[in-house]
Amino acid sequence: MVDETTLETRLCKAFCADLKVRAVEDGFAIATPFTDESGDRMTFFAVREVDGWLLADDGDYLASLIGAGIDIETSQRGDMLDRILREADAYWDRDTFEIKSSRVSDDDHLPDRAIRFLSGLLRTRDLSLMTREAVRATFRDDARKALFERLAGLADIEEGAPVSKSLEDIPADFLVSPRGPGNTAAIFVVTRNERLMEALLLQAEAQAQNVQNLSVIALLEDTNFSAISRKNLKRAHNRLDGVPVFRGDERAAIESIVRVARLEAAG
Structure with missing residues (x-):
């Protein structure tokens, strides 16, 4: 019978097995086990800056919503997006459409903040569902x-x-x-x-x-x-x-x- 320790170990193994971190010029590209509607793995980046780290996606998701004529600034969806990102200590860049974190001060805080940022990215996908239902x-x-x-x-x-x-x-x-x-x-x-x-x-x-x-x-x-x-x-x-x-x-x-x-x- 599975106990809590065994289950925790198996869950951690299953999650980490599909988590890929690749070094890039300015930091790391992090491919998660989660996929979007097109079947592509959700990926975000940890960018090294002078005073710490910045977490960001590639901007494609919000750009696709805007390209489809979906108002993410002034509508109910915009309010929902802002609330989700605030809870993840993040925001979206109006110029690049990237979702970005606030500054991560040091290396020790990066893993915890990355998980929190990923949680925010996953929740923003509810905007697509909300749009389809509407x-x-x-x-x-x-x-x-x-x-x-x-x-x-x-x-x-x-x-x-x-x-x-x-x-x-x-x-x-x-x-x-x-x-x-x-x-x-x-x-x-x-x-x-x-x-x-x-x-x-x-x-x-x-x-x-x-x-x-x-x-x-x-x-x-x-x-x-x-x-x-x-x-x-x-x-x-x-x-x-x-x-x-x-x-x-x-x-x-x-x-x-x-x-x-x-x-x-x-x-």
């Missing part, structure tokens, strides 16, 4: 508004509803039931692979159960498919009833849903 929520709200406005009088719309009892494990974001002629439309609001796979799964299960008069539709936000694999996107185009793109052509995207589901006003 974007997802905004997209869903905008799609909801457009659907309810266009389909008023044509169909009833349920949110988070399954197509049938036998398919209750795969609820659609919006289940559109026609009041007149037309198909039931199961609409999935897709911003990531998992949701697209659920739409594909519903299509396959509905076909296996011989469900009639059902249109399965994946509503994409835009043509930036960084969070959706090309393989899954190709499957969606080939197997789903519709894969409209919402942003920039919202009205046409909703009209394509009306056409695919063959929704008509009740006579």
Whole structure:
């Protein structure tokens, strides 16, 4: 049975095995065991200065957020970033976008400060998650508004509803039931692979159960498919009833849903 000493030893060994320190011109490059969204190992630098040490990343992370149009200065994300960095005794350079520590006074303090700095770097990655969730929520709200406005009088719309009892494990974001002629439309609001796979799964299960008069539709936000694999996107185009793109052509995207589901006003 593992005791606390054995577990501590194993954890230290596992952590240190993937921690790499390499000497560079001005100090050290420190590659950590942790990876970012692209799969690259998170790396930061210990830079030797006249009066001590400076810890810094390469500036790519914050630059990528700013390049994506994300406000990290005046928004809620900016407040969160500043709070995280203060707790790590760090700040971000407005000119280089690097995250930097305050001065580390001597060699003895460097390891402890490096761990504290790394903790801050890891926590800043929550900004990406916060951004994705906010974007997802905004997209869903905008799609909801457009659907309810266009389909008023044509169909009833349920949110988070399954197509049938036998398919209750795969609820659609919006289940559109026609009041007149037309198909039931199961609409999935897709911003990531998992949701697209659920739409594909519903299509396959509905076909296996011989469900009639059902249109399965994946509503994409835009043509930036960084969070959706090309393989899954190709499957969606080939197997789903519709894969409209919402942003920039919202009205046409909703009209394509009306056409695919063959929704008509009740006579």
